[in-house]
Amino acid sequence: MPLGGGKSQCGTRHVSDTQLPDGLRRVPWLADLSTCTSRDRSAGSAYSCGSAPDSHRLPPFGRSQPTEPHTTSGLRVTADAFDIRPMPDNSSTIDTRSTWPAQVWLAWAVSAAAVIQLAPSPVYVALVIALSWLIAELFGRQSGMALAYPVILTIGASLALVRVLIAAATAHGSGAVIFTTPSFTVPRVLGGFTVGGAVDSTVVATAGAEAFAILGIIAVFAAFNTAVSHYELIQSAPRAFHELGVVVVLAVAIVPSTVMAITAANEATRARTGGSQLRRRRLLHLTLPVLETGLERATGLAESMDSRGFARRSASRSDALSAWLGLGALILAGCALIALVGSAQLAAAGLFTSALAALIGAVAAASAGSKRTLYRPRRLTHLDWIVIALVVLAPIGMAVAAGLDLAGASSLRWPKASLTWPEFAPLPALLHLLLLAPLLALARGNR
Amino acid sequence: MMGASESDHRVTEYRDVSFAYPEAKPALSKVDLGISRGEVVLVLGGSSSGKSTLLRCANGLVPHASGGTFSGTVTTAGRSTLELKPRDFADVVGLVQQDPEAHFVVDEVERDIAFALENLGMDQSEMRRRVEEILDALDIAHLRHRSPATLSGGEKQRCAIAGALASGPDLLVLDEPTSQLDPQGADDVLAAIGRLNTDLGVTVIIAEHRLERAGSLADCAVMMAEGRITQCGKPADVIASYPGAPPVTHLGLLLGWDPLPLTVRDALIAARSQPLTLKPAPRTTAEVSRGDVLVAARGVDVALGGSKAISDISLELAQGEVLAVMGRNGAGKTTLLKALAGLATPARGSVEAAVRCAYVPQDPNSLLFSATVRKELEETLRLLRRPDDGSVDGWLASLGINDLADRHPRALSGGERQRVAIAAVAVGGAPVLLLDEPTRGIDAPSRDALEIAIREHAATGGAVAIATHDVELAARCATRVAILAEGEMVAEGDARKILAGSLFAPQVLRVLPPFMTVGDVKTALGQ
Known part of the structure; x- marks a missing residue:
């Protein structure tokens, strides 16, 4: 029965083009499909038979869905069923490409982390965290890796909290006592320190500031992980590291998929009992399915990579040379360490330089032996170099400001013992703003 | 070759x-x-x-x-x-x-x-x-x-x-x-x-x-x-x-069509060239007796990730019913089943369950962790602190997996895992079973066993809701069908009436209306 009007067997009225309500779209090819349900369907229109419901079918190749809205009234019920596209209309605009090349993001991440090291005062760390969040929001890619952003931040916050708790329980200062807990001293063989007792405000403040700096660095890494194309990052590394890089990136990608597997396992266990939460053996119910699913997925991925020629080339002369040079670098580095212990600093420096040269030679030899080619490697443009220069200027400027005491001696670092509010100086804050250089992409119209 | x-x-x-x-x-x-x-x-x-x-x-x-x-x-x-x-x-x-x-x-x-x-x-x-x-x-x-x-x-x-x-x-x-x-x-x-x-x-x-x-x-x-x-x-x-042949092929075998059709188009050509007069005595799903309401959703909205996954859904599931929930990917089928199971909290409206509702997820792997299939089923009873009154063997037999009882669930094929997951949930004795895409990727014998188990569960006072794309499964099993689109209920009612509509018609209905399944035709032929 054509969709031009009339009544179907289920009593649902079909609507014609002119009967669709505002904003609802009609799919013209569906009119062809509807004839499939009719006994007098012409044999010539061969598309769409079988058991699949017509509303699940794609249009024949070369025929697309119109976008113009229709403006008349009709049954919303039926019209909704015609809009068959599974993805939202903006699906074709989802772009996973990174706005800036991997080298730019690497420079940004290293610079931001260095800035935190040079200015660990909580006020500046908070500024870096805010900038990182902004970067992640503006430049986060639509990829599975981006799912790891909140996970990494949560891990960072947990680590920071643990750092504070351990310090509060084990370190004891001379500041004001916040409260006192029961204490005990561990045996001498285990260090002989006291756990518990008076919780000191200075200790808590010190640990809190240090933990906050750690959280800042983790926030920078999380934003970097969200914004960078990991594959471009591998491409920008020496070829010797490409295969290793792919393996590392795939290992990092396990984080978001594991989070989803944990959610699914948790839900499945509740479903099994009709909605009630487990108390006993909960960990077992969660852990085993997640581990087994992860292993199965890893096996499937390994087979896929193997089938697609990963690690295909056999060992060459360059690999043998690289191995020997690597071994030589290791031995030289060991000798340099011994020389350093023996206070032969000149010899140590010479040996270390030789080890470094051997290591570079090993990487170069391994890269030369690699026959792996790169698909569309991204070349740095002038603007990319400008952004790199600007973000690198932030830590350099901060180091100069610290060295020349341009920002005030107590501004960059927080004097915890005094428990005063951290100072704020305009120059360091302005230098921090250089980390917003990737926003030049907005001016360029990339996003 | x-x-x-x-x-x-x-x-x-x-x-x-x-x-x-x-x-x-x-x-x-x-x-x-x-x-x-x-x-x-x-x-x-x-x-x-x-x-x-x-x-x-x-x-x-x-x-x-x-x-x-x-x-x-x-x-x-x-x-x-x-x-x-x-x-x-x-x-x-x-x-x-x-x-x-x-x-x-x-x-x-x-x-x-x-x-x-x-x-x-x-x-x-x-x-x-x-x-x-x-x-x-x-x-x-x-x-x-x-x-x-x-x-x-x-x-x-x-x-x-x-x-x-x-x-x-x-x-x-x-x-x-x-x-x-x-x-x-x-x-x-x-x-x-x-x-x-x-x-x-x-x-x-x-x-x-x-x-x-x-x-x-x-x-x-x-x-x-x-x-x-x-x-x-x-x-x-x-x-x-092959048991998993399309329904039109089974229909062709039944009616002696030559060549055997593989598609509805072939079957329509065969039906035209070899006309058949059958007294329409198809199975009527409306005849299925409807008992007490076991679970009901009343004006339910569920939001996921800030957007509405289902909106203003009202639905009742009564004893003896098999409800097929259909619709394209992302229509809200899974969310509706999770809401009925108490796994998704409604932002508006309410879900009223008179009995326990157990849900089997699409991915059976998230459920399976025991060393053997039998232990997997026993684990559910242990969690619910219920003795095994023969239900483990009963569900193993009804889903045709008793031969697999001593195998590791993870060593089984996808279809077998799906059946083990269903058995592991169903063995808990929940009167309402909510199955999410239970026939995805399973072979014909597995599907037949599952269909029989679903019908038996409903016939013995339970109720089953199935989220599925499989219109043939719905035609054979369902007493009612609900169709969702963009989280809204677009049609709901007697399975025959809904499936007979132009968009969700099973193969046999397209060829020989008003018969929905090969079984209906067989009955009309008196076989």
Whole structure:
């Protein structure tokens, strides 16, 4: 029965083009499909038979869905069923490409982390965290890796909290006592320190500031992980590291998929009992399915990579040379360490330089032996170099400001013992703003 | 297909191949098979019949990645799989597995397609040209910069096929590529495979359950059972003897149509040329007695990730009912079932359950962790602190998995795992069972066993709600059908009335209305 009007067997009225309500779209090819349900369907229109419901079918190749809205009234019920596209209309605009090349993001991440090291005062760390969040929001890619952003931040916050708790329980200062807990001293063989007792405000403040700096660095890494194309990052590394890089990136990608597997396992266990939460053996119910699913997925991925020629080339002369040079670098580095212990600093420096040269030679030899080619490697443009220069200027400027005491001696670092509010100086804050250089992409119209 | 004179044209050749996984019975037994250039070969068979193993031999994943005992020879593009590793076949064999998630290495479609070319050390300009061609051949150029994580199932599988095709292989191996997909995605993938074969002459070997589509693509079909090739010939002939044949094929067998139809179109032609007068005495689902309401949703909204997944849904499920919840991917079927199970909290409205509702998720793997199938079922009873009054054996038998009771659930095929998961949830005795896509990727005997179990559960005072794309399952089992779109209920009512509508019609109804199933026709014939 054509969709031009009339009544179907289920009593649902079909609507014609002119009967669709505002904003609802009609799919013209569906009119062809509807004839499939009719006994007098012409044999010539061969598309769409079988058991699949017509509303699940794609249009024949070369025929697309119109976008113009229709403006008349009709049954919303039926019209909704015609809009068959599974993805939202903006699906074709989802772009996973990174706005800036991997080298730019690497420079940004290293610079931001260095800035935190040079200015660990909580006020500046908070500024870096805010900038990182902004970067992640503006430049986060639509990829599975981006799912790891909140996970990494949560891990960072947990680590920071643990750092504070351990310090509060084990370190004891001379500041004001916040409260006192029961204490005990561990045996001498285990260090002989006291756990518990008076919780000191200075200790808590010190640990809190240090933990906050750690959280800042983790926030920078999380934003970097969200914004960078990991594959471009591998491409920008020496070829010797490409295969290793792919393996590392795939290992990092396990984080978001594991989070989803944990959610699914948790839900499945509740479903099994009709909605009630487990108390006993909960960990077992969660852990085993997640581990087994992860292993199965890893096996499937390994087979896929193997089938697609990963690690295909056999060992060459360059690999043998690289191995020997690597071994030589290791031995030289060991000798340099011994020389350093023996206070032969000149010899140590010479040996270390030789080890470094051997290591570079090993990487170069391994890269030369690699026959792996790169698909569309991204070349740095002038603007990319400008952004790199600007973000690198932030830590350099901060180091100069610290060295020349341009920002005030107590501004960059927080004097915890005094428990005063951290100072704020305009120059360091302005230098921090250089980390917003990737926003030049907005001016360029990339996003 | 098997002639010795054609050996020069053969892309791959299996000679006396036998294989057993470690500590397991033989998965392949004395298999001989030759596939000529440009052919599409369809591999049929039930769960654990050896289909996947057969396919994975083509590039040496069996035995190199699997271990086990292998004998005989497999030669692909003139290379022996025993002498070379799977990576050495990357330029001649493209392999696509059931789960497209397992395929992607790079999180950008275009670069993932180029992954094999980079590994092969192809020149950059040649690589660029090849990727563009593949993007066009599979009509996925608009997805080139997307992350696989953001794609629909059908798009993912087409991108996975593109990745396998990039190296220009002589043979494309597809292991149930549509088993994880909804009908729309499956049609999409099979249409793409058909075009690759027709336009580019790609040789394809495919294991597939959706025979109404794959059957018409294939040049020949191979039936497998217990590791042996039991039948090999024209698709229509082989499919005719397969329990999982499309309903129109079963209808053709029943009515003695020749040639046997594989599609509704063929069946309509046969029905026109061989008219049949039947007294319409079809099964009426409305006759099913409706008992007390067991669970009801009243004006329920559920929000996921800030947007409404279902909106203003009102629904009742009563004793004796089997409700099929249908609709495209993302329509809100799973969310509705989770709301009924108490796993999704309504933002508005309420869910009132008079009894316990148990939910079986789409992915059975998230549920299975015990050492054996039997222990998996016993674990549910232990959690609920209920004694085993024979229900473990009862559910093992009713779902046809009692032979698997001592096997590790993870060692089973996808269809078998699905049945174990259903049994593990159902054994808890919940009167309401909520099954999310229970027939996805399972073979015909498994599906038949599941259908019987569903009907029995409803007939004994329970109720079942099934989220499904399988209109034939709904036609055979459901007493009521609810159709969702964009989180809203677009139609709900008696299964016959809803399914008889133009959009959700089962095959038999399209050919011989008002009969919905082959069983209805059989009844009318008095058989």
